[in-house]
Amino acid sequence: MTLSLLRREGRQIVDAVGQPVLLRGVGLGNWLLPEGYMWHFGDDAASPWQIEALITDLIGQKSAQEFWRRFRDTYITDQDIAAIAAYGYNSVRLPINWRIVMTEGGEWIEDGFDLIARTVEACRRHDLYVVLDLHGAPGGQTGTNIDDSAGWPDLFTDPRNRQLTIRLWQELARRYRHDPVIAGYDLLNEPLPGDHRDRYRDQLVRLYQDLISAVRAVDPDHLIILEGMHWSNDWSIFTELWDDQVVLQFHKYWNAPDTDSIRPYLDTRERLDVPIWLGESGENHLAWFQGTFGMCDDLGIGWNFWQWKKLGTRVSPVSIRVPDDWHLIQAAAAGGDRPDAETVAKILDQYLDNIALDACEQHQDVVHAMMRRAPLRLYAAHFPVGGDGISWSATRLDTGLRSFRESEGVTLAFADPEHTGEVSFPATGDPYPRPADALEVRLAAGEWVTYRFDVRAETDLTATLLGATSPDTRLRLSLDGTDLPADPSALGHAATALGRVGVGPHTLTVTVDNGWARLSAIDVGTRQT
Known part of the structure; x- marks a missing residue:
């Protein structure tokens, strides 16, 4: 692939031959430009100049210069x-x-x-x-x-x-x-x-x-x-x-x-x-x-x-x-006790080894x-943008949930039935939402919602639906518009085979033919043999 100069063409960025990029x-x-939070430092060592001053104070100017040389040679x-x-x-x-x-x-x-x-x-x-x-x-x-x-x-x-x-x-x-x-x-x-x-x-x-x-x-x-x-x-x-x-x-x-x-x-x-x-x-x-x-x-x-x-x-x-x-470096950064020079050098050397x-x-x-790439968990509340008849067909009911996708027609709710109010998206450092913030899509008979995912190498995939259903629920799962023969109604208990899935973008549609479903996620994974 040869990169070409990019340019603006209306609302798009395009390459030299006019293809959108x-x-x-x-x-x-x-x-x-070092930032203190990426070193687990607090406000006393948040800016580059503060971090530089800390390293110099701990190991001296000459050793600090060598530290930054190795850092910049190794980090990227x-x-x-x-x-x-x-x-x-x-x-x-x-x-x-x-x-x-x-x-x-x-x-x-x-x-x-x-x-x-x-x-x-x-x-x-x-x-x-x-x-x-x-x-x-x-x-x-x-x-x-x-x-x-x-x-x-x-x-x-x-x-x-x-x-x-x-x-x-x-x-x-x-x-x-x-x-x-x-x-x-x-x-x-x-x-x-x-x-x-x-x-x-x-x-x-x-x-x-x-x-x-x-x-x-x-x-x-x-x-x-x-x-x-x-x-x-x-x-x-x-x-x-x-x-x-x-x-x-x-x-x-x-x-x-x-x-x-x-x-x-x-x-x-x-x-x-x-x-x-x-x-x-x-x-x-x-x-x-x-x-x-x-x-x-x-x-x-x-x-x-x-x-x-x-x-x-x-x-x-x-x-x-x-x-x-x-933690000894963190304590020094916060104004606490300083370790001895030998200890600091050992810790910083290990840090420089670890950044490669x-x-x-x-x-x-x-x-x-972020790529919506299989294998992954597709979180139900994050169905694609598209609108009625494209990414969903449903009627939104008020469940007390506020400040998230309120202009769209799919019924959304907190997984906890006692929880209502605004949805929050705090940074906790955990890769998974807090249980209190867990969301679900609620579908009635005749309603459906579609999800998108991408495949980089042809492979056999399965889909496992997570959530809850009524006793009389009948669900239908479709891949790229084609209904799959398996019944996915046993949410969380049985994986539905998607078959051999080719490279590129795909859509997965969940339809409720009878009863109701409360869908929290779909696990799209590789088929186990």
């Missing part, structure tokens, strides 16, 4: 990029801290640019697009830990920071202006959260316009990706397009995975005739991943999962094993959930 990828965060390598491609993603988003590539005096740091170039070349070998993301701009665009700032968005208060940012983007554009591996330039990550958007809104608009002009002076072609204010989600500044090759980006965390939650972005896509992209989302459980990224696929919205690799996690594709005695991909744990179920 849906960017589906992962974020390479914590590499060029060709092995990671190859694995990302092998999982079926087509892109990565590369967060950059300006201090990696630029000195305080505005001089270029070639070692930093080499790290970016190394990743771009690895992506070229493995046919992945790269979104360059300025996650930490000079002075900071958010005023929080995620941009390496001192606690205020001084990108908007100091003209020198503004000029450095413009110079940096022009230099990145100059280096990559002809490179088809680069999908686009993500100019600022999550600018102006909270009250900052009221103070600096106009400055952000002018900065975006000046950044576009600076990029276009050297690169007339690449996509320019613009994020809204307030964690990327306030799009009120986007009343017009400032360039023909613009993509608008939103982020999504810890809220309902339904079309109502992204309605403002869908409306803007239609009003401005512009592609939209979910540039960051994740940090939840498998059901939420299925619902959120599946919804985006159904709506033709590209997406990027945050985050590829983290320490001690079950909700990322890759988990770094927690080193022995890591072949030393990590990989969680295929996380990938399969």
